[in-house]
Amino acid sequence: MICFPEPDPAILARRPAILAALRDAFPDLAIIDDTLRLAAYETDALTAYRQKPLAVALPDSSRQVARLLAFAYREGLKVVPRGAGTSLSGGAIPAADALIVGLGKLNRIVDVDWANRCVVAQCGVPNLAITHAVAERGFYYAPDPSSQIACTIGGNVAENSGGVHCLKYGLTTHNLLGVELVLPDGELVRLGGRHLDSSHYDLLGIVTGSEGLLGIVTEATVRILKRPASARALLIGFAAAENAGACVAAVIGAGIIPAGMEMMDQPAVAAAEAFVAAGYPLDARALLIVELDGPRAEVDDLAARVTELARAHAATSCRASSSEAERLAFWAGRKAAFPAVGRLSPDYYCMDGTIPRRELPRVLGAIGRMSERYGLRVANVFHAGDGNLHPLILYDANRPGELERAEAFGAEILELCVDVGGVLTGEHGVGLEKRDLMPYQFGAADLSVQRRLKEAFDPDGRFNPGKVFPLLHRCAEEGRVHVHRGAERFPELPRF
Amino acid sequence: MLKPRDEAEVAEIIAATRGPLEPLAGGSKRAIGRPVEGEALDLGALRGIVDYEPEELVITARAATPLAEVEAALREHRQRLAFEPPDWTALLGTAGQATLGGVIAANASGSRRLSVGAARDHFLGLRAVSGRAERFQAGGRVVKNVTGYDLPKLLAGSWGTLAVLTEVTLRVHPLPECERTLVMAAREPAQAVRLMGAALGSACDVSCAAFAPRLGVALRLEGFAPSVAARSRALLEALDEALDEAVDEAAAEALGPDAGAAEPHWLEEESSRALWHEVGGARALARYPIVWRVSVAPSDAPRLLERIAPEDYLLDWGGGLVWIGATRADPERVRGALESGHAMLFKAPREVRSAVPVFEPLPAALAALTARVKAAFDPADRLNPGRMS
Numbered sequence: 001m002i003c004f005p006e007p008d009p010a011i012l013a014r015r016p017a018i019l020a021a022l023r024d025a026f027p028d029l030a031i032i033d034d035t036l037r038l039a040a041y042e043t044d045a046l047t048a049y050r051q052k053p054l055a056v057a058l059p060d061s062s063r064q065v066a067r068l069l070a071f072a073y074r075e076g077l078k079v080v081p082r083g084a085g086t087s088l089s090g091g092a093i094p095a096a097d098a099l100i101v102g103l104g105k106l107n108r109i110v111d112v113d114w115a116n117r118c119v120v121a122q123c124g125v126p127n128l129a130i131t132h133a134v135a136e137r138g139f140y141y142a143p144d145p146s147s148q149i150a151c152t153i154g155g156n157v158a159e160n161s162g163g164v165h166c167l168k169y170g171l172t173t174h175n176l177l178g179v180e181l182v183l184p185d186g187e188l189v190r191l192g193g194r195h196l197d198s199s200h201y202d203l204l205g206i207v208t209g210s211e212g213l214l215g216i217v218t219e220a221t222v223r224i225l226k227r228p229a230s231a232r233a234l235l236i237g238f239a240a241a242e243n244a245g246a247c248v249a250a251v252i253g254a255g256i257i258p259a260g261m262e263m264m265d266q267p268a269v270a271a272a273e274a275f276v277a278a279g280y281p282l283d284a285r286a287l288l289i290v291e292l293d294g295p296r297a298e299v300d301d302l303a304a305r306v307t308e309l310a311r312a313h314a315a316t317s318c319r320a321s322s323s324e325a326e327r328l329a330f331w332a333g334r335k336a337a338f339p340a341v342g343r344l345s346p347d348y349y350c351m352d353g354t355i356p357r358r359e360l361p362r363v364l365g366a367i368g369r370m371s372e373r374y375g376l377r378v379a380n381v382f383h384a385g386d387g388n389l390h391p392l393i394l395y396d397a398n399r400p401g402e403l404e405r406a407e408a409f410g411a412e413i414l415e416l417c418v419d420v421g422g423v424l425t426g427e428h429g430v431g432l433e434k435r436d437l438m439p440y441q442f443g444a445a446d447l448s449v450q451r452r453l454k455e456a457f458d459p460d461g462r463f464n465p466g467k468v469f470p471l472l473h474r475c476a477e478e479g480r481v482h483v484h485r486g487a488e489r490f491p492e493l494p495r496f
Numbered sequence: 497m498l499k500p501r502d503e504a505e506v507a508e509i510i511a512a513t514r515g516p517l518e519p520l521a522g523g524s525k526r527a528i529g530r531p532v533e534g535e536a537l538d539l540g541a542l543r544g545i546v547d548y549e550p551e552e553l554v555i556t557a558r559a560a561t562p563l564a565e566v567e568a569a570l571r572e573h574r575q576r577l578a579f580e581p582p583d584w585t586a587l588l589g590t591a592g593q594a595t596l597g598g599v600i601a602a603n604a605s606g607s608r609r610l611s612v613g614a615a616r617d618h619f620l621g622l623r624a625v626s627g628r629a630e631r632f633q634a635g636g637r638v639v640k641n642v643t644g645y646d647l648p649k650l651l652a653g654s655w656g657t658l659a660v661l662t663e664v665t666l667r668v669h670p671l672p673e674c675e676r677t678l679v680m681a682a683r684e685p686a687q688a689v690r691l692m693g694a695a696l697g698s699a700c701d702v703s704c705a706a707f708a709p710r711l712g713v714a715l716r717l718e719g720f721a722p723s724v725a726a727r728s729r730a731l732l733e734a735l736d737e738a739l740d741e742a743v744d745e746a747a748a749e750a751l752g753p754d755a756g757a758a759e760p761h762w763l764e765e766e767s768s769r770a771l772w773h774e775v776g777g778a779r780a781l782a783r784y785p786i787v788w789r790v791s792v793a794p795s796d797a798p799r800l801l802e803r804i805a806p807e808d809y810l811l812d813w814g815g816g817l818v819w820i821g822a823t824r825a826d827p828e829r830v831r832g833a834l835e836s837g838h839a840m841l842f843k844a845p846r847e848v849r850s851a852v853p854v855f856e857p858l859p860a861a862l863a864a865l866t867a868r869v870k871a872a873f874d875p876a877d878r879l880n881p882g883r884m885s
Contacts, residue, residue, distance in 0.1 A: 113793075113795075114697070115693055115794070115795040116693075116793045116794050116795050117693070117696065117697055138699075139697075159642065160642045160646070162640060166640070170613065170617070171640070171642075173617070173646065173649070174613050174617050183861070183865065187861045188861075189859070189861050189862050189865070191862075193793065193836050193837065194793035194836055194837075195791040195792050195793050195816055195836055195837035195838070196609065196610075196614070196791055196813060196816050196817070197603065197605075197609075197614055197616075197653070197791055198653065198838075199791070199837075199838030199840065199855055199856035199858070200855055200856075200858055200862075200866055200884060201650055201653070201654055201658075201866055201869055201870075202603070202616060202649045202650055202652060202653055202654075203650075203862075203865065203866070203869070204649075205616060205646055205649025205650060205652075206645055206646060206647075206649060206650050208646065208649075209642050209645070209646050210645060226697055226698055226699040227699065228699055229699050229730075249551050252551070252553065252670075253550070253551050253670075254670075255574070255670030255671070255672070255673065255720075257669075294699075294701065294723060295699070295700075295723060295726040295727055295730060296726070297722045297723060297725065297726035298719065298720060298722060298723030298726060298727075300722075301720055301722040301723060302720065302723075354636075354638045354639075354640045354641055355638065356549070356552050356554075356637065356638060357551070357552060358549075358551060358552060383640070386638070386639050386640040387638055387639075387640065388640045421636075421637055421638075422636070422637075422638050423636045423638055423641045423643045424643045425641075425642050425643050426638070426640035426641060426642065427640060427642055428642075429642055430642075430643060430644065434643075438643075438644065441636075441643055441644075442633075442644065443632070443633070445630050445631060445632045446632045446633055446634060446644075447644075448630070448632075449626060449630065449632045449634070449647070449872075449873070450634075450644050450645050450647070452872040452873070453645055453647075453650070453869065453872050454645075455872065456865065456868035456869045456871070456872045457865070457868075468644065
């Protein structure tokens with residue numbers, strides 16, 4: 001049960017005056033303030049929670065963002081930045097007394113710089129559009145979050161997004177050279193550029209993954225890479241999760257860094273197979289997909305090495321893709337895992353912790369026991385190469401108490417992740433969702449240090465209120481409404 | 497000199513004293529930055545590897561653990577710090593042993609920074625004591641982690657001005673099965689940057705790319721043997737095209753008769769490693785009293801060199817890192833020539849570093865934000881005051 005911060009009654013009372021002043025100051029700015037159209041902004045991909053904002057503004061340039069934030073600063077208005085609104089942790093969920101700054105209109109690729117192998121894009125450019133802009137010469141932008149057809153590069157910076165291939169190619173932070181950032185007082189600054197590393201404190205590193213709490217990124221400069229010459233995937237079945245876990249460790253230990261290394265447990269495999277008939281071995285207790293990319297000679301060599309390691313770890317089946325179509329078929333089941341699981345149950349809740357790789361079997365076992373205790377089924381998919389778990393807890397929100405049980409189950413999984421030396425979130429962010437779990441991972445002093453850093457950027461605490469840090473003040477009434485089958489946001493996005 | 501025995505004592509000392517403090521351990525980088533007037537806080541006792549799990553590719557060590565000790569432990573398991581902490585002692589003419597905490601505090605990265613990231617990108621977690629004498633931890637022991645602000649990034653390269661690192665956790669990588677470096681002629685910087693760009697823009701996974709007038713262009717390949725063999729062939733093909741492009745004869749002339757290396761040739765294994773040890777440490781510039789370290793967009797490097805006309809230089813990071821050797825600091829000339837990036841007066845006599853801004857001066861809004869960040873950690877300006885100015 002997550003609650004929203006108590007809205008400032010003075011701001012709510014002044015809403016008409018604020019809106020009038022906003023329209024007055026920005027005659028050309030798109031502003032949304034009618035109840036019907038505000039509904040489109042009341043949640044993101046954490047659909048169990050909803051809240052209508054004060055209003056939505058849709059600026060169309062960096063300069064307008066800067067002027068808008070200067071206005072908000074003068075008015076003491078809270079601000080919630082929003083890209084495509086695909087956050088799974090509630091990062092873009094509004095507050096009742098906050099202005100949503102929607103950045104979808106800043107959707108221009110500013111420059112493709114082949115000489116320096118980078119792209120400058122406005123913050124509202126979708127992740128995949130960057131790759132499209134450079135595909136003609138065989139380049140691509142490496143971080144590939146599953147929502148990449150929709151999610152924006154500005155949102156990727158805010159969340160430090162990863163993706164299936166981040167094991168080899170890194171997260172957003174490793175592929176980002178610079179940003180243009182509007183600070184909470186409306187000041188426009190540049191961090192980084194087309195060069196490497198900072199001349200002073202690495203503020204770019206701090207802004208990346210700051211979940212919209214420190215300002216609004218209006219433009220990003222990212223590195224692009226030449227697409228690898230070839231790629232193959234291996235589909236490896238195991239009779240026990242322990243064997244799969246040991247195989248993952250052996251692959252990493254052999255010095256092989258696969259482009260991706262995914263694991264699914266039997267319920268996830270069964271659901272995916274029933275959904276897309278990918279040809280997965282149904283008898284496997286755990287299934288690994290190992291993708292290798294690079295020059296053909298390298299890929300073939302590594303495929304042979306991984307196959308050998310799989311045999312040494314008692315794989316019950318091992319197939320290497322022999323064509324691009326087959327490689328994509330191997331992935332089809334994994335990419336369909338979320339909707340496939342969605343067919344098993346009216347609702348599911350996706351978790352996102354990271355653990356040391358060696359803890360995989362132990363944590364899997366514990367999740368199985370929790371599943372029995374909570375009386376809720378669970379299917380597990382992992383980015384196994386980097387220990388990032390995505391347990392999917394199945395529940396039915398129409399049954400009284402089941403959502404609460406699912407949330408409690410999820411919290412217990414994340415606490416277990418911390419207990420075994422891992423962290424609360426590997427890629428979805430803390431947001432609203434995991435805010436109240438932060439003290440489980442961080443002590444009071446650790447959180448104070450982070451809060452003071454926030455204050456250095458945003459002394460009034462106006463940016464993305466109620467996210468990341470446990471609330472210091474009183475809660476408003478819970479803002480959650482039941483969202484049910486058919487009401488899922490972005491059903492068209494693959495989630496993995 | 498203050499000599500805490502552990503993290504608790506670091507906090508006690510910061511709490512119990514008033515004046516400025518200069519945290520240090522090996523002292524190998526003490527000659528970098530604006531000289532600090534403060535009492536030395538010798539962290540030498542905070543040493544030793546706390547936890548090394550080769551199978552998790554992660555190591556935790558106390559901040560003052562000598563880098564050599566860490567690297568030896570990693571080598572035993574055929575692993576390494578992939579960002580290749582450079583050995584700057586020859587360049588700086590300093591003694592003292594580099595420590596892991598010092599490497600992080602300086603965000604010291606070698607030639608492989610280009611392909612695998614900087615020290616900051618391998619820095620997963622930390623324990624530290626802030627200028628408020630507050631003990632805290634941040635980050636974690638796993639690579640994939642977006643829980644809270646990425647404080648390791650902020651503390652990497654903060655030169656001990658925000659907090660005293662007491663324990664650091666780093667990601668490690670397996671050693672490659674083999675490595676080799678292609679060395680080839682380039683007649684002038686523009687051609688060299690084009691060649692390096694062609695190599696880095698290929699799918700050959702070039703891990704390092706450098707150029708110096710007497711060396712030529714050097715391109716490093718690392719990995720499994722069949723892969724390196726295949727990429728070697730592909731690299732030569734990718735370079736063929738770029739080689740056909742025009743050379744700026746005037747610029748080539750200015751470099752003198754020994755410009756570039758002779759025929760393209762490969763340096764294998766030990767000689768490849770030795771070359772990159774030289775390049776990463778910018779050892780060729782050791783004889784100059786003044787050394788600038790300039791980070792720019794690679795395509796700006798040739799024009800930058802033209803404008804500065806330095807006595808000597810070295811391009812690393814595909815042209816993105818320009819080392820300049822000089823007898824006079826001449827900050828107006830160097831900083832005036834910058835179109836992008838930033839210039840650091842990396843090596844200079846103490847009196848010069850006291851008079852010239854060592855770090856690139858920041859625009860007003862960023863300077864103000866930076867001061868607020870500093871105050872968040874160290875409001876009384878106790879830790880290394882002024883070092884990053």
